[in-house]
Amino acid sequence: MEKTILVVGGAGHIGSHVNKQLDNAGYQTVVLDNLSTGDRKAVTRGTFIEGDIANSELLDEIFKSYKIDAVMHFAAFTDIGESVTDPFKYYRNNVCHTLNLLHAMERNGVKTFIFSSTAAIFGLPQADKITELHPQLPINPYGETKLIVEQILKDADHAYGLNYCSLRYFNAAGGDPDGEIKNYKKKENNLIPVILRSLKKGDHSVTIFGTDYPTPDGTCIRDYIHILDLGQAHIQAMEKLFDGSPSTQYNLGNGQGFSVKEVIEVAEKITKTPVNVIIGDRRKGDTPLLLADSQKAAKELGWKPQYPALEEMISHAWNAL
Numbered sequence: 001m002e003k004t005i006l007v008v009g010g011a012g013h014i015g016s017h018v019n020k021q022l023d024n025a026g027y028q029t030v031v032l033d034n035l036s037t038g039d040r041k042a043v044t045r046g047t048f049i050e051g052d053i054a055n056s057e058l059l060d061e062i063f064k065s066y067k068i069d070a071v072m073h074f075a076a077f078t079d080i081g082e083s084v085t086d087p088f089k090y091y092r093n094n095v096c097h098t099l100n101l102l103h104a105m106e107r108n109g110v111k112t113f114i115f116s117s118t119a120a121i122f123g124l125p126q127a128d129k130i131t132e133l134h135p136q137l138p139i140n141p142y143g144e145t146k147l148i149v150e151q152i153l154k155d156a157d158h159a160y161g162l163n164y165c166s167l168r169y170f171n172a173a174g175g176d177p178d179g180e181i182k183n184y185k186k187k188e189n190n191l192i193p194v195i196l197r198s199l200k201k202g203d204h205s206v207t208i209f210g211t212d213y214p215t216p217d218g219t220c221i222r223d224y225i226h227i228l229d230l231g232q233a234h235i236q237a238m239e240k241l242f243d244g245s246p247s248t249q250y251n252l253g254n255g256q257g258f259s260v261k262e263v264i265e266v267a268e269k270i271t272k273t274p275v276n277v278i279i280g281d282r283r284k285g286d287t288p289l290l291l292a293d294s295q296k297a298a299k300e301l302g303w304k305p306q307y308p309a310l311e312e313m314i315s316h317a318w319n320a321l
Contacts, residue, residue: 002026003028003242004028004068005027005029005068005069005071006063006070006072006110007019007022007031007032008073008075008101009033009074009075010031010046011031011033011043012038012042013042013172013183013185013227014074014116014231015031015033015074015075015116016042016181017181017228017231018072018074018230018235019044020180020181021234029046030062031046031047031049032051032058032075033075034050037185037187039184041182041184047066052097053075054096056103059100059104063107069242070114070238070241071101071105071112071114073101076093077090077094079142079189080142081189083140083145087141090145091145094145095145099149099152102162106162111161112238113165114164114165114167114234114238115149115153115164117146117166117167118143118146119169119251119290119292120143121138121143121168123135123136123139129255129291129293130291131293150249163247165237165248165249166250170252170290170292171192171222171224172190172224172226172227172230173190173225173226173227173314174226174228174307174312174313174316174317175227175318175320176320177228177316179319181320182320182321191222192224192263192267192313192317193317193321195264196267197321198275199267204273204275204276205276206264206277206278207277208260208261208277208279208280209280209282210280213282213288217259217262219261220286220287220289221258221259221288221289222258223255223257225252226307226312226316229252229306229308230252232303233303236301236302237250250297250300251293251296251297253292254294254308255291255292255293256308263310264277266310266311267314270314270315
């Protein structure tokens with residue numbers, strides 16, 4: 001019998017791709033999104049409902065109308081800079097509204113939850129590769145909100161038997177290889193789409209914030225992970241919970257890093273367009289190296305990135321614009 005998954009934030013960039021992957025894997029999906037940052041055109045599968053997880057009556061109606069077997073949560077605000085200037089917005093949506101969703105699940109007997117978390121919960125790295133046991137000391141309100149939800153999930157598991165998995169993303173990249181789902185984001189914060197949008201519609205200018213880091217080329221090194229690899233981890237983590245495994249957390253990344261200059265060079269190669277590089281000062285909070293240790297996900301889920309090459313990630317992202 002087919003299982004039905006409620007995908008909240010499923011019109012967003014990552015949620016829409018996971019929604020398609022769930023459909024391809026044989027699941028029924030119900031997508032709930034308020035379209036504040038997502039786009040209706042990105043929902044290519046399942047049943048779409050426009051609404052907000054802050055609406056308790058709507059959530060109860062959904063849980064009563066559909067036999068929901070699990071919830072995947074992508075409905076968070078994610079702009080780190082904005083979280084610093086408007087923290088109330090982030091605590092209200094990312095914490096309060098998520099708590100409202102979890103309470104609705106508890107009322108309606110839905111016990112499986114997959115949470116889109118972030119590497120931002122760790123703060124400044126204290127090791128070259130970050131494991132799940134790395135100290136959790138976020139340095140911005142965005143990371144704090146995700147960490148608070150992770151703590152709520154632990155308590156909900158203990159009190160109500162909520163089975164959950166928190167997936168800590170590093171830098172999501174790539175796009176739909178089929179070209180079906182486009183990138184409808186109105187604002188970009190991550191390096192790869194910032195570069196590609198500048199080459200597509202802007203003045204081809206990209207600022208490098210610091211070129212004097214202790215790395216081979218002086219620029220920061222980051223871990224990029226294809227959104228379809230993220231999506232596959234969501235499905236594998238959910239199925240492991242369905243099989244009776246206990247709640248847990250996984251760090252999701254490539255395990256290999258690419259510098260800012262490397263990303264720019266590959267973007268120029270893929271797009272056949274030169275980038276106008278502007279050298280800026282270091283940004284507060286940026287660290288030379290930020291890489292994931294994803295061995296736990298590999299061992300327990302059998303998860304392995306299928307699109308680890310930077311060229312593939314940038315090519316798919318370019319075709320999605």
